[in-house]
Amino acid sequence: MEGDPDQYPGISKIVGLLKVLAEAGGGGDLYQLGVDLHLELGEELQLVRAAESLGFVQTPGGDITLTDLGRDILKKDINGRKKLIRERILTLPVFQAVLEWLSKEEDKSLPAEKIRKRLRETFPQEDPEGQFQILVNWGRYAELFGYRADREDLYVDQGD
Amino acid sequence: MVSMDKSPFLRLLDVDRVFSDQGRMNPAIRGLSLDVSEGEFVSLVGPSGCGKSTLLRILQGLIAPTSGKVLYRDVLQTGVNPDMGMVFQGFALYPWLNVWENVSLGLVARGVDPGSIRRKVAFYIDKVGLEGYEEAYPRELSGGMKQRVGLARALCIEPAILLMDEPFSNLDALTTLTLRDEVLMLWKDPEMSVRTIVMVTHIIEEAILMSDRVVVLARRPTHVVEEIRVDLPRPRDRRDPEFDRLSDRIFSLIS
Ligand SMILES: Nc1ncnc2c1ncn2[C@@H]1O[C@H](COP(=O)(O)OP(=O)(O)OP(=O)(O)O)[C@@H](O)[C@H]1O
């Protein structure tokens, strides 16, 4: 996989966002948060949306608040965080879909091009490149997927 | 956690270091003495270019002091100290090696047998939260994940002391918050060999958040201006009023 790895919201960044919110008493104003963190609006929204998709924050109106899960993860150690995030990632439709596609293959793997094509078809409202980067990076973090950059294929991480 | 021994764990005694620069003698460090206790987290802060990285290299034994001594467990240090791991600001990863291979480098260089290498690399990759990334290349990783590779590589040689040279300064602010926390978790993890950390930083807040003691260094040629003990309970809170007081004090010593 080529490209700027910071074009997707990384896990360490999301956890950092939760920490900022916890320090601010559990929430705040979305606009002000972006200003305080010197984040561009696009980047902030992408990050907040990612945290929300994992169930760590809610965004009622123009505000952002930590959920109980968002507080819990901050109390966990490195591998406790990993475990919780894995559980959350398993609830995401795109991860469920890709896991199913891969599991139907005999070698539990598919070329990146095929995955991108199916992502475009199945989730037409999403940016396929962004989705693919999240799949690889969160998938690796959660030990769900592996990705072989030289062969450009994604496969089910079955552990060692 | 602090050693009960009278003699300090790691000790710099009246260290000078001069670089020759096109025939001119250029002093970087002059008359610097510093003790570090076992189990301590010490931060070094000082003006830019004052000699912080040089000091870490002297501690590790990569360069020798022009005069003065480095003592480790009461023994005069003459070469590289094998009990120290180093984490770099720029990650220092080989782009053509994957995560597993980058982490294993230090062990391979030490001639450790392949079975132990496999076991240790797997253990420390897991400890820093990188399991699942073994075959990723540095270009595929975010800054935060790159620095975890740097940490795993430093930890897997099982050093007693971890040296870190501005380890978070190439990371964005949010990733930095997460990695600071996680480095502190590793420091307190009983399964880790590292008990003692010496970190260079130019961020005063970071020094106060993380360390037991902040050592303020002078402009070049550098020496210790003052050592400030940080007794705030952990985990620390930036909103603690004592935090601001310490921070103002360190700031006034540097500027
Ligand atoms: N190998 C070298 N040869 C000649 N001069 C050197 C060498 N290494 C460092 N110096 C000089 O020693 C001084 C201290 O450098 P050093 O890199 O230790 O400072 P620093 O405090 O780490 O700087 P920074 O804040 O930029 O990280 C500088 O003036 C530098 O030019």
Ligand SMILES: [Mg+2]
């Ligand atoms: Mg330096």
